[in-house]
Amino acid sequence: MPVTLSSARVLRILRQRGRTRYSISQPCSRPRCVAPASSSSSSSSSSSSSSSYHKHTVQEMDGADLWGTSKDLYEKAGGVGGGGRVRQHINPFKKELQVPSEAVDFTKIYEDCSLPLEIDVGCGSGRFLLARAKRSGGRSNFFGVDIRGKLIERSNKWAKLLGVDSNVHYFTTNATVSFESALSKYPGKVTLVSVQYPDPHFKTRHQKRRIVQDDFIAQVGRVLDPAGHVFLQSDVLEVLVDMHNRFESSPRFRVGTEQEIAAFALSNGCLGSSDGEVLDEDGWIKENPTGVPTE
Incomplete structure (x- = not known):
């Protein structure tokens, strides 16, 4: 069943009080649920720290950010479809968004559908998967899902x-x-499902709009390979705890052990924290085990 792991550390580069926490779940007859701590490239919940982060990455990479996208790529892609700004918040209960999508014909998308598939739910601009694909070297396929069509259109152009x-x-x-x-x-195995920095929907009456609901978890459990992982990440503790607890309480998932988290990180080329500890004092994963920063 899939396993669930969790972690967190202070994001001193972005803000003194911000903490990004991670959790991982994995199947071992059930999938694992993993939630790791954030790296310096993790996003912040405040707009000011978010913009300072993007400024930091451009300075570091001399015009290209940590995911390989650059000003030149933005210009070639022509921005988001229709021009203007992308709405950050879309009501998922709109009538047209409550109709289940038809099955995707993956044979028309991927060159080799026998490869393992990684899915990023709420992928935003899609940079996380672009970087994962670069590190994969063609050994996996990647599928990003988001409710905002303009972002998806641009991501496919990228x-x-x-x-x-x-x-x-x-x-x-x-x-x-x-x-x-x-x-x-x-046709192949789904080996990783990630949910990173989902909209927190702080208002009580809006929390039913959060991505991770019990029915979503049941769907993931039926699609994810029994040896797969679920990776959860947020800089809002309440949101991460809610996601983590929902996966942990599902009969289809279990929380990953320190050894399993370490093995997952090592498979992604991550050597872990300098002190050799996988989890912090609160039980959250200390370092991002995917090897790729999140937008």
Whole structure:
């Protein structure tokens, strides 16, 4: 069943009080649920720290950010479809978003559908998967899902311009409703599902809009390979705890052990923290085990 892991550390580069926490779940007859701590490249919940972060990455990479996207790539892709700004908040209960998507025909998307598939739910601009694909070297396929169609359109342009579109694809849908229906016909194994920095929906009456609901977890459990992982990440403790607890209480998932988290990190080329500890004093994963920063 899949396993769930969790961790966190203070983001001193971005803000003194901000903490990004991670959790991992994995199947061992059930999938594992993993939640790791954030790296300096993790996003912040405040707009000021978020913008200072992006400024930091551009300075570090001399015009290209940590995921390989650059000003030149933005210009070639022509911005987001339709121009203007992308709405950050879309009501997932809109009528058209409550209809389950049809199964994706992956044979028309990927060159080799026998490869393991990694899915990023709420992928935003999709940079996380672009970087994962670069590190993979063609050994996996990557599928990003987001409710905002303009971002998805641009992400697919980026994948094509970067020459990774045979392994990376983005799809517009409401994952809470359509995760299983959209993924049901993938021929290979689904080995990783990540949910990173989802909209916290702080207001009590809006919390039903959060991505991770019990039905979503059941859908993930039916799609994810029994040896797969679920990776959870947030800089809002309440949100991460809610996601982590929901996965942990599911009969389809279990929390990963320190040894399993360490093995997952090592498989991604991550050597762990300098003190050799996987978890912090609160039981959250100390270092991001995916090897790739999140937007």
